[in-house]
Amino acid sequence: MEEMEDKSTGFGRDEVPPVPPSVMKEMKEKAHLEKRDAETSAxxxxxxxxxxxxxxxxxxxxxxxxxxxxxxxxxxxxxxxxxxxxxxxxxxxxxxxxxxxxxxxxxxxxxxxxxxxxxxxxxxxxxxxxxxxxxxxxxxxxxxxxxxxxxxxxxxxxxxxxxxxxxxxxDTRSYPSRSPAEPEVERVVRGARDGFTETLLTNINLIRRRVRDPGLNCEIMKVGRRTQTDVAIVFVDDIVDQVQVEAIRDKINKLDLEGLPLADKQLEEAIVNRGWHPYPLVRYSERPDVVASHLLEGRVVVMVDTSPSVMIMPTTFFDLCQHAEENRQTPFMGTYLRWIRFGGILASMFLLPLWMLLVVHPELKPPFLEILGPQENAKLPIIMQFLIIEFGVDLLRLAAVHTPTPLASAMGLIAAILIGDIAVKTGFFVNEVILYMAVAAIGMFATPSYELGLANRAVRLVLLIAVALFGVKGFVAGTTLLIVLLTTHRSYNSSYLWPFIPFSAKAMGEVLLRKPLLYSRKRPSINKTRDNSKMGPEMKPGNQT
Incomplete structure (x- = not known):
């Protein structure tokens, strides 16, 4: 009896019935799906x-x-x-x-x-x-x-x-791209109207069109386990400091990130500015002519695919204060524009704290500044007025970014006329606060580097609070701390306040004056270039007729 087959199944007791093909297929598909769900490949x-x-x-x-x-x-x-x-x-x-x-x-x-x-x-x-x-x-x-x-x-x-x-x-690539157009942030009255796009190859070609030198190197590498973002290091081989190039290359190669979906800004935080310091350590530019001039000065340019802006390294505080428009005008007018811009930057940082200091301590006013100060009192303390307006200006700036262009002008008029005028008439603000805040805001927007303007605004807020809490001591301590922080801030082992600290009279003259072309014969020493001469010995001002 034990050797008889089970009549209900047709198989012996020790035999396993075969699995139907449909069930076997279903089991394989289920195991395959489980393996796919368990994948964690980076x-x-x-x-x-x-x-x-x-x-x-x-x-x-x-x-x-x-x-x-x-x-x-x-x-x-x-x-x-x-x-x-x-x-x-x-x-x-x-x-x-x-x-x-x-x-x-x-x-x-x-x-x-x-x-x-x-x-x-x-x-x-x-x-x-x-x-x-x-x-x-x-x-x-x-x-x-x-x-x-x-x-x-x-x-x-x-x-x-x-x-x-x-x-x-x-290589049959054909990326969706737009035509080169003038950058919105770096407009000039006279000059080229082409700007970088989101395509890396197009951007490199815009530079090569201006720097037709065999020593122009474009090294490309990929960053990001998932994004595989193309990153290019661009430099002129016989000018640049190779130690600096090697340092940048090593930092990029050592990155082990998931990706760079936000392109150059994330790369900057990964290899340059890793802390909470507000001041930028690289200069961003969307103009090929500006980038070409910096390459010829011996700087290194880092370009990231999908970004219309490139990073120029190293940079200093005074580099970030300069604009291409100064070099598009005569040396005299270029110097004048540079001084006006420096004045606007200083006003954006120190005008409000100094005025508030004179209001809190009127005994510090010199006789010729007796007209300064609120002529009437407001319902809010001065510091509260400044803080409210500071945050209001930032809110308007953010709103302008997210507002369609046809409505942005109308929104600005509403903010300037209705909010400002009514705030003064109701007694919450005094006229001088609105005036000086407007001057400081204009100085911030006149700053060529957007990142530098934001950092200067943060410094202004800190100085206002320091003056409100500690008066003269707060202003002096805040200003001293700012200089110390900027002095110790270094961009690839280069002093951030060069040529002011360490002081270099010749280089400082180049910063304060937009010299004629033939008088600017040497490259900046901060770049540690292998060849520091910009022109031949025969190219002297007196030799030209």
């Missing part, structure tokens, strides 16, 4: 090794398709395309991201490949296609699947051939 290399065990290109296209479905979401993401076709009698697949490739160039290449027959690809098909049959400039190959996927994700095309463990990479 980059493409880890993902390829997780699914395939090693970072190699599968020989069979069937295995390749299966891997791409799990790694990049093939057949799930609508823009990930694997175009399959037969070339020279060999099954071929082309991986690309729809929308990031130049379809005309890709079609031209495919048309050329479809003319091949079996004899053309009899031996070494990858090398044959790469070296003989692709009428294109930028062609490479790779043995790593992760590299092929990464290149496809940045807009290139990867060609896979059945039976081959090597892929062909075609």
């Amino acid at each position: 980059n493409t290399e880890e993902s390829v090794e997780y699914w395939l065990g090693k970072d190699e290109i599968p020989v069979r296209l069937k295995d390749l398709k299966s891997a791409l479905e799990d790694i990049v979401g093939l057949n799930r993401s609508f823009d990930i395309v694997l175009r399959e076709m037969v070339i020279g009698g060999r099954s071929t697949a082309i991986l690309f991201v729809n929308g990031l490739i130049n379809s005309d160039v890709t079609t031209l290449i495919l048309n050329r490949l479809t003319l091949l027959d079996t004899r053309d690809l009899k031996s070494h098909p990858v090398q044959a296609i790469k070296n003989q049959y692709i009428p294109f400039v930028q062609v490479a190959d790779t043995l790593k699947l992760s590299e092929a996927i990464n290149e496809a994700l940045v807009g290139q095309s990867a060609i896979f051939i059945e039976g081959e463990n090597r892929a062909i990479i075609l």
